[in-house]
Amino acid sequence: MKKPEPVISVCIPVYETEAYLAQCxxxxxxxxxxxxxxxxLSDASPARDEKGRSAKxxxxxxxxxxxAYRKEMALPPVKIRFLEHRKNRxxxxxxxxxxxxxxxxxIAMLDSDDEFLEGAIAALYEAALQNEADMVHGTFLSxxxxxxxxxxxxxEKRCSRIFYGRKEGLDIARSWFAGIFSGNVCGKLIKKSLYxxxxxxxxxxxxxxADDLLIFFFLGMYASRYVxxxxxxxxxxxxxxxxxxxxxxxxxxxxxxxxxxxxxSIISLWIKENNAKDKPLLSGEDLDHLGRVTLRYLTxxxxxxxxxxxPNLFSEARQMxxxxxxxxxxxxxxKVMKEKEKSPxxxxxx
Numbered sequence: 155m156k157k158p159e160p161v162i163s164v165c166i167p168v169y170e171t172e173a174y175l176a177q178c179x180x181x182x183x184x185x186x187x188x189x190x191x192x193x194x195l196s197d198a199s200p201a202r203d204e205k206g207r208s209a210k211x212x213x214x215x216x217x218x219x220x221x222a223y224r225k226e227m228a229l230p231p232v233k234i235r236f237l238e239h240r241k242n243r244x245x246x247x248x249x250x251x252x253x254x255x256x257x258x259x260x261i262a263m264l265d266s267d268d269e270f271l272e273g274a275i276a277a278l279y280e281a282a283l284q285n286e287a288d289m290v291h292g293t294f295l296s297x298x299x300x301x302x303x304x305x306x307x308x309x310e311k312r313c314s315r316i317f318y319g320r321k322e323g324l325d326i327a328r329s330w331f332a333g334i335f336s337g338n339v340c341g342k343l344i345k346k347s348l349y350x351x352x353x354x355x356x357x358x359x360x361x362x363x364a365d366d367l368l369i370f371f372f373l374g375m376y377a378s379r380y381v382x383x384x385x386x387x388x389x390x391x392x393x394x395x396x397x398x399x400x401x402x403x404x405x406x407x408x409x410x411x412x413x414x415x416x417x418x419s420i421i422s423l424w425i426k427e428n429n430a431k432d433k434p435l436l437s438g439e440d441l442d443h444l445g446r447v448t449l450r451y452l453t454x455x456x457x458x459x460x461x462x463x464x465p466n467l468f469s470e471a472r473q474m475x476x477x478x479x480x481x482x483x484x485x486x487x488x489k490v491m492k493e494k495e496k497s498p499x500x501x502x503x504x
Contacts, residue, residue: 158189159259244413285381291342295390329380
């Protein structure tokens with residue numbers, strides 16, 4: 155007799171953060187929920203944890219731990235699957251692969267340096283059923299672990315913005331545009347069918363910046379009902395991502411950051427084709443917001459160019475930035491940033 159498909163697929167992309175993957179997986183397989191699977195996908199990541207283990211070896215160890223733990227706790231077994239890209243494709247394509255491989259009706263994305271809190275999956279699923287929602291947003295805890303292993307909450311709240319209650323139809327996208335809640339895909343339970351509809355409109359895109367923005371733009375445009383819940387479901391580890399203080403030492407890594415420009419090209423093309431003048435889906439205010447966000451991402455690219463790119467790659471990297479964003483646009487942003495900071499090297503931006 156064929157086993158029933160899991161209700162929820164927990165999808166974990168791995169880029170360069172194997173240091174926390176074991177802890178991340180532990181937070182998932184220890185969830186008190188009956189019907190879910192776990193998918194780990196490495197984007198050809200060369201990183202290792204403190205024991206020298208690859209993502210594949212960490213996942214294999216977690217499979218054994220999971221089996222023993224759930225048997226001891228009298229919980230239904232959970233399957234953990236490992237997948238891998240042979241070539242680094244970037245965040246959008248990793249999430250696309252995870253969605254297409256997932257067997258659950260709902261998908262919960264979880265970055266490999268973060269964790270689920272106790273009861274997270276059950277709370278998200280219960281809210282989805284009670285509200286007939288295709289998108290459930292749980293509350294984040296943002297912070298870092300101290301030297302004693304204690305999680306210390308931070309005042310960093312960008313990823314923690316949430317609306318407690320319901321939003322429906324285009325009000326979902328508009329609320330996100332207005333900053334009422336965050337558009338990161340992690341910490342949300344989303345129907346697989348909604349993800350599939352979104353990815354049908356997203357062409358193959360290799361990028362490691364603005365990936366959440368691209369995916370959530372289409373999720374927000376197509377979602378029927380969003381609900382935000384007060385239950386704390388997600389522990390977000392700040393300053394551990396791909397661009398957090400690490401040197402960018404290859405043009406391939408830099409390319410995956412520059413290609414955030416393509417995100418806005420894809421969105422702009424969709425708007426041009428779908429935002430009819432006589433009955434626009436998006437208002438002028440919505441479009442102004444997207445314009446400001448576009449400028450912010452280019453500014454972030456310029457900051458990374460000056461702060462993180464290896465000096466021997468700087469000239470080629472700057473030319474690549476011109477190729478993706480346009481030389482005039484980049485130079486104008488550089489000028490504004492330098493004037494603001496009174497320095498030849500940008501230091502910060504709001």
